[in-house]
Amino acid sequence: MRFFLDSANMEEITRAWEMGVISGVTTNPSLVAKEGAEFHPLLRQIAEIVDGPISAEVIALDYEGMLSEARALAEIDPKIVVKIPMTVEGLRAVKTLAEEEIPTNVTLVFTPIQALLAARAGATYVSPFLGRLDDIGEVGLKLLEDICQIFAVHALDCRVIAASIRNPVHVLEAAKIGADYATVPFSVLKQLSSHPLTAAGIEKFLADWKKVPGR
Numbered sequence: 781m782r783f784f785l786d787s788a789n790m791e792e793i794t795r796a797w798e799m800g801v802i803s804g805v806t807t808n809p810s811l812v813a814k815e816g817a818e819f820h821p822l823l824r825q826i827a828e829i830v831d832g833p834i835s836a837e838v839i840a841l842d843y844e845g846m847l848s849e850a851r852a853l854a855e856i857d858p859k860i861v862v863k864i865p866m867t868v869e870g871l872r873a874v875k876t877l878a879e880e881e882i883p884t885n886v887t888l889v890f891t892p893i894q895a896l897l898a899a900r901a902g903a904t905y906v907s908p909f910l911g912r913l914d915d916i917g918e919v920g921l922k923l924l925e926d927i928c929q930i931f932a933v934h935a936l937d938c939r940v941i942a943a944s945i946r947n948p949v950h951v952l953e954a955a956k957i958g959a960d961y962a963t964v965p966f967s968v969l970k971q972l973s974s975h976p977l978t979a980a981g982i983e984k985f986l987a988d989w990k991k992v993p994g995r
Contacts, residue, residue: 781955784833784941784963788812790825792966797829799969804832806907806943806963808863808887809839820856827857835885835905837863838873846873854882861904863887866894871901878902885941892926899931899938907963910954911944920944921953928958948972 782803785796788811796802805826812819819836826834834857838849850862850873861883864870874884878901885905886898890913895906908927910920924942931940942954942962948971954962964972989995 782961784961786963786965788815805830806835808837823856833861834859835861835863843869843872861885874901874903895927899936903938905939905941907941907943909944911946925957
């Protein structure tokens with residue numbers, strides 16, 4: 781399983797890329813709005829740092845509007861992946877964009893059949909939202925497990941991104957289930973690299989090093 785960073789913050793993106801563990805970036809309208817930056821210039825900045833897929837979402841909900849926005853996003857940089865919402869109009873747009881060889885990431889997926897439809901329409905990626913299902917008392921990881929099983933059985937050429945990741949347990953279980961990617965906030969990415977025994981071990985080593993003669 782590979783990692784995408786779920787962020788539109790340039791400092792977070794730069795730090796995560798320098799860690800050497802992320803393969804790309806995913807954004808959404810909420811993350812972009814949080815930064816208070818113009819959308820297309822922000823994507824260009826991200827593309828200057830990240831040498832991998834960069835998901836950017838359309839706002840239109842109609843077929844023609846989605847296509848217009850998607851084509852404009854694709855012109856920004858070849859690494860742009862257009863995020864399309866899981867709707868009937870979205871599926872129509874995905875089919876057309878696939879024919880135009882513009883990669884897509886179908887977002888807001890909450891059932892295995894939605895994921896299957898997206899894959900059949902020609903999506904490059906599908907993004908099941910784990911945390912949002914957990915929030916309403918359902919099991920997000922079960923959704924991910926079902927999708928990965930269906931995609932494996934039918935040998936679908938579509939990558940699965942575990943999205944709406946809330947904690948390291950989501951990441952661990954997503955990796956065990958077989959997700960192709962997990963897109964994680966920077967806060968979770970930092971948690972993944974930390975453990976109290978690691979910190980305690982470093983502290984002990986440093987304390988012992990002070991006892992070494994002539995150091």
